[in-house]
Amino acid sequence: LGWNGLGGVHTCCFHLCCCCSWPQGAVPEELHKHPGQTLLLQCQYSPKRGPYQPKSWCQQTSPSRCTLLVTSSKPRTAVQKSHYTIWDKPNAGFFNITMIQLTQNDSGFYWCGIYASENIITVLRNISLVVSPAPTTSPMWTLPWLPTSTVLITSPEGTSGHPSINGSETR
Numbered sequence: 001l002g003w004n005g006l007g008g009v010h011t012c013c014f015h016l017c018c019c020c021s022w023p024q025g026a027v028p029e030e031l032h033k034h035p036g037q038t039l040l041l042q043c044q045y046s047p048k049r050g051p052y053q054p055k056s057w058c059q060q061t062s063p064s065r066c067t068l069l070v071t072s073s074k075p076r077t078a079v080q081k082s083h084y085t086i087w088d089k090p091n092a093g094f095f096n097i098t099m100i101q102l103t104q105n106d107s108g109f110y111w112c113g114i115y116a117s118e119n120i121i122t123v124l125r126n127i128s129l130v131v132s133p134a135p136t137t138s139p140m141w142t143l144p145w146l147p148t149s150t151v152l153i154t155s156p157e158g159t160s161g162h163p164s165i166n167g168s169e170t171r
Contacts, residue, residue, distance in 0.1 A: 006162050028109055028128040035131060043112035043124045053114050055088045055095040056121050060109035070097075107131045118150040132154040 033039055043055070052075055059068035071086040072095060078087045088095035097112055107130050113121040 017125075028126040030128045030130060032130045032132070034101050034134045035103050035153075037102050039097070039102060039129065041097040041099075041112065041125075041127065042094050043097065044094045045114060045124055047090055050089065053116075055086060055113070056115045057084060057086055057097045057110065057112050058121065060111060065113055066121070069110075100143075102131045104131050104133075 008119040008124055026100040030040075031039065045055075054072045056068055056071045058068045064116045070079055070081040070086045072079055072086045074090040075090045078085055083100045085100075087098075088096060095112070099106065108128075110129060111121065111123045112125045112127070113123040116122050
C-alpha cells in the first residue's frame with residue numbers, strides 16, 4: 001500500500017498492524033497552538049455515491065502507524081471521544097476535526113482520512129501539531145526615572161454632587 005498518485009492521498013494502516021509509504025519529500029503541514037486553545041481542522045475529499053465511508057482522526061506513532069482517536073459513524077452526526085470531535089458532511093466533501101483544551105502533550109503528528117477497513121485508513125492530510133506556551137510579554141524598556149502622578153480627590157464641605165479633583169501631575 002502506498003502512494004497512489006491522487007494528489008497526495010495515500011493509504012496506510014493504523015493501530016497495531018500497519019503499513020504505509022509516504023510520497024518522497026512529503027512534508028506535514030505544521031500548525032502552532034498554545035495550551036488551552038482549540039484546534040479546528042477541515043479535511044477535504046471527493047464526495048462519492050454509495051454506502052457511507054466513515055472518516056477518522058489518528059495520532060502517528062511511527063512512520064507507518066497511528067493510534068485511532070475518533071471515527072465518524074454516520075453523516076452529519078458529531079462523534080465525540082475524549083477531547084476529540086469529528087463531524088462529516090459527505091455531500092460537501094469535507095469533515096471537521098476539533099481538539100479542545102490542547103496541552104503540550106498533544107504535540108505530535110496526526111492524520112485525517114477515510115476509514116477503509118479495520119486496520120486501514122486513506123490519509124488525506126498529514127498534520128504536525130506544535131503546542132507550546134504563549135511567549136511571556138515584558139516591557140521593551142522601563143523608565144524608572146519618571147516620577148509618578150499623584151491625584152487628590154476632595155469634596156468641599158457642605159456641598160453635594162461630584163467631588164472636585166485637585167492634583168498635580170509631573171512628567
